[in-house]
Amino acid sequence: MKQTQYDVLVIGAGPAGSVMARDVARLGHTVLLIEKRARIGYPVRCGEASTTLDQLENTYGPIAPECIETVLNGLFVYGPGGINLDVTRPNVGVMLNREKFDPWLAHLAEADGAEVVVNARAESVSEVENGFRTVSIVMPTGTEKIKAKMIVAADGIESRIGRLLGIKCLHRPGTTCTGVDIQVEGILTKPDYLTFWQGHDFINDGYIWSFPKVKSNVTNFGAGFLVSSKQDSDIQTVALEWLKKLYPEAKVKSVVGGLVPVSGNLKDCVRERFLMIGDAAHHTNPLTGGGIASAMRGGQIGAAIIHEGFMAGDLSEKFLRRFETTCMKRFGNEHKKIMKFRRFLLGQNRPSQIALYKLIKAYLEGGQRIKVFLKKPCTTVSFILKFLRFR
Amino acid sequence: MKILVHNRERCLECAGCVGICPFLALDMYGLDLQIDHDKCTRCGLCICACPAGALRIEKGKAP
Secondary structure, three states: OOOOEEEEEEEOOOHHHHHHHHHHHHOOOOEEEEOOOOOOOOOOOOOOEEOOHHHHHHHHOOOOHHHEEEEEEEEEEEOHHHOEEEEEEEEEEEEEOHHHHHHHHHHHHHHOOOEEEOOOEEEEEOOOEOOEEEEEEEEOOEEEEEEEEEEEEOOHHHOHHHHHOOOOOOOOOOOEEEEEEEEEEOOOOOOOEEEEEEOOHHHOOEEEEEEEEOOOOEEEEEEEEEOOOOOOOOHHHHHHHHHHHHOOOOOEEEEEEEEEEOOOOOOOOEEOOEEEOHHHHOOOOOOOOOOHHHHHHHHHHHHHHHHHHHHHOOOOHHHHHHHHHHHHHHHHHHHHHHHHHHHHHHHOOHHHHHHHHHHHHHHHHOOOOHHHHHHOHHHHHHHHHHHHHOO | OEEEEEOOOOOOOOOHHHHHOOOOOEEEEOOEEEEOOOOOOOOOHHHHHOOOOOEEEEEOOOO
16 A cells, blocks of 8 residues: 555445546545455456446446457347247347456556555454544555545445444345356357346246357356245256256356345445445346446446535535435436336246236237237236235 | 354355355455354355355364
8 A cells, every 4th residue: 555544445346346446536536446356357256247338338438348248139038938038129238258347447447546456355444533434454465554534345245344334234135146157168049149047947036047258259157046045956056957958068167156136225325434335235236136337336426425525524424325315316216116026026926927928028029019018908907906016 | 063164165256155144254365264153153044145055064163
C-alpha cells in the first residue's frame, strides 16, 4: 500500500468492486481496491452469460472486444412435458470471458487512479472513529492497518465483512442457488443461443444450461439448483451425469462452481461510512441468477452516492440509505417481480406447469403479441388470477 | 466426536460455504478452508450448499 489512509477502500475486485473503484477515482477521491486472490478473475465462479451489449455499454461505456465471446440471438428452453420454448431475439445478450473481463475492469480502475492490490484480504473492519474506519488487511508480507473514510464491501458470496458489522446479509437455503459450471471443449448447442433445461423431474428447483463461448470454442455446461437439504448428491455429480446423458462424447476441460444469491435486493446494506454492493448485497436476478450487469450498476450508483456524500460532508447511515432506494428503483423492484414469478413457476404442480409452458409457447409462436393470449382466454385468465393471488 | 472435514481435492475454491454458514465458522484463503470448530455446530448447511461435495462430517478430533 502506498498510503495508510484513503478516501474509499473497496474490498473485492469483481465487476462491482472494480466499477465502484473506477468511478470513485474518476470523481477525484483516493481509492484502494483490494483483492484477496492472487489473480483477479480467477477462478471464475460464473456461467458468464450477461445482458445485451447495449445495456452494458450504455451504463458503462465500450467493453473491450476480447472480453466478448459470443453475441447471443436467442434462447431455447427444453421445458417440462416436451414443451420447448424457442425465443428468437437478436442481440438478447452476450457471453463474456470473465477471466479477461474482470482483470480488464480492474485495470481500467487502476488507469483512472485507483490503487489495486492483490493477495490482500480484509480481516476486520472497525467501528467509526473520528470519521474513519480502520481495516486490517492481511497480506503475505504481514498485516497492515489502513484507515478509510468510506468502506465498500464487494466481497461477493462470502459477505463476511457485512456480517462482521452485524448486517443480516447471510445467504439462506431456499433463496440461494448452488451451481457448477463445466467447461466442455467445442460447441454443444446452437452457437448463438443460450440453451436451458428446466422443469424436468429433478431439475425443477433450478435449471441446466449450455452457453456457447464461440471465440474460445468452449461450452459452459452447468447446473444450478436452490440449496436444500433434500439433495442426495452434490450438484457437480448431477451436472456431470446430465452431461453424459445429453452429450456422451463431451470432453471436460475444467469445472468451476459457486453459490448465487436469488433472494432479491438486500433491504439493509449500509451503515455509517459503510456500504455493500454486488453479490454481497444480493444484487442478482432471482430467476436467472445473472448478476454481472446489476453488480456493475450497483457499483456506479454507489460511487455517485458516495461522491454526493463527500460533497455534502455526510456519510451517515441515514444519508447512505438513498443507495438502497436508488438500487431498488433502478433494478430491485424488477427483481422483486421476477422473484415472484420464479416462486410461482416452481410452486405449480406438473400439469399446471406444462399448461403455463404451453401458453408461453403459443405466445412466442404467435409473434410475441399480447393478442395471442385471447385465443386461450380461459387458461390465461386462470393463470393471471392464480398469479395475483400468489403470495 | 464428529467434526466438519474439508476435502481439498474436490474443492472448487468457490467459498460458497463461507457465505452460507450461519455461525461465521468458516473462512477461506485460496484452497485453505479455515474451520472454527468451536463455532461450527455441524448443522450440515455447508454440505448441502457445496457444489462439489467437498465437505463431510466425520468422526475425528478438532485440531
